[in-house]
Amino acid sequence: MCREIPQLQFRPLRLTSALLVWLLAGCGTLPVAYGPPPADVSTPAPAVEQPLLDAPAVIHVHTTYSDGHKSIPAIAEIAQRQGIRVLYITDHDTVAGQPDAGWYGNTLVLVGEELSTLQGHLLRLNTTHSLPMNQDAAPVIERTSAEGGLTFAAHPRKFKDPWTGEYDSLNGFEVYNLAADLVERPIPRLAIAGGLLPSSLAYKQLMHRPDELLVQWDRLTQTRRVVGTAGSDAHGHQFTPLLRFAPYDLALAFVRTHLLLPEVTPDAVHRALAEGHAYIGFDIFGDTTGFTFVMLRNNRIVASIGDRHAFSDGLSAYVWAPRVCAIRVFRNGELVRATLGYEDRWNVEEPGVYRVECELAGRPWIISNPIYYGVPQQEESVNEYSKLT
Numbered sequence: 001m002c003r004e005i006p007q008l009q010f011r012p013l014r015l016t017s018a019l020l021v022w023l024l025a026g027c028g029t030l031p032v033a034y035g036p037p038p039a040d041v042s043t044p045a046p047a048v049e050q051p052l053l054d055a056p057a058v059i060h061v062h063t064t065y066s067d068g069h070k071s072i073p074a075i076a077e078i079a080q081r082q083g084i085r086v087l088y089i090t091d092h093d094t095v096a097g098q099p100d101a102g103w104y105g106n107t108l109v110l111v112g113e114e115l116s117t118l119q120g121h122l123l124r125l126n127t128t129h130s131l132p133m134n135q136d137a138a139p140v141i142e143r144t145s146a147e148g149g150l151t152f153a154a155h156p157r158k159f160k161d162p163w164t165g166e167y168d169s170l171n172g173f174e175v176y177n178l179a180a181d182l183v184e185r186p187i188p189r190l191a192i193a194g195g196l197l198p199s200s201l202a203y204k205q206l207m208h209r210p211d212e213l214l215v216q217w218d219r220l221t222q223t224r225r226v227v228g229t230a231g232s233d234a235h236g237h238q239f240t241p242l243l244r245f246a247p248y249d250l251a252l253a254f255v256r257t258h259l260l261l262p263e264v265t266p267d268a269v270h271r272a273l274a275e276g277h278a279y280i281g282f283d284i285f286g287d288t289t290g291f292t293f294v295m296l297r298n299n300r301i302v303a304s305i306g307d308r309h310a311f312s313d314g315l316s317a318y319v320w321a322p323r324v325c326a327i328r329v330f331r332n333g334e335l336v337r338a339t340l341g342y343e344d345r346w347n348v349e350e351p352g353v354y355r356v357e358c359e360l361a362g363r364p365w366i367i368s369n370p371i372y373y374g375v376p377q378q379e380e381s382v383n384e385y386s387k388l389t
């Protein structure tokens, strides 16, 4: 959700229920320590050791530099408390927060912007300056890329401010945007989210798998690497002292873009984002840290999430999740494997764009970026990370 606070407009007949919601709103604002439930200690460790660090990142967060309701240090304190390693601030049409960037304990705070273009909202990362708003997106994307920045379409299918621009030159887009997902639910359910139930319970019920965006993503990745991220789009809106919408502590705990990188530095973060070394984790359902999806030869990693690898015989794929879940493997957008467990391994006999989803208790839990395996039109690139094994 961006810029406008959603208006809860009740018809007269709904006045009674609206009043009830307001009176009971305090239930949703009781102090709750948000964060992932403890890991399932009964799950055996992965059979293959992933050499990269798994850094939970929250991308697309608003602050008092635009229409957010907390300062960067205040939000960074929440992120630090939750073990978030990277907090990426993207205020509307400004990078004014950049003096506040840096380390807050173990949390690296970076500042880009969410630029309003004529084709929708564009996340501009790894940039030192803002660009004029309400321009055509294409030259903005071109200039950002030329300057070494990254561009991601924000909330592409949000009912307000959808992305109508092209995808060809973007680094990627938000496969999931928490605020868009919640805002687009029917108003009564939104009211419940605001007050009648503890927010974490309500939002767990409200969220859903981004079916259409996943189909679109699978289509786009057939021709080139397109990186999928999750957008928190946290604003910390507060309608009344008792009625809050997606408070920061909940928004930051809900969904993260886990970055796979050798160390947490600005360069490594941007490289991981550019190369798709990332998966989306709905950590509110259970800590996803450690999720593994790799391709192996002789039990050595030759490709990890986001990598390209040439087709060759004798490769196997391996998936590991921190909990028993429904593991689904997609090849070129088609479901090709479905297993229940904490790991899956199979011989990869066909080239394709492979990605993995895990479902936990009927809810989306993990959505990985693809491994591009032997796909035509895509050059083979050396997997530098495999050298670490």
Ligand SMILES: [Zn+2]
Pocket: 001, 002, 003, 114, 121, 154, 155, 161
């Ligand atoms: Zn937006």
Ligand SMILES: [Zn+2]
Pocket: 001, 002, 003, 060, 062, 114, 154, 233
């Ligand atoms: Zn936003």
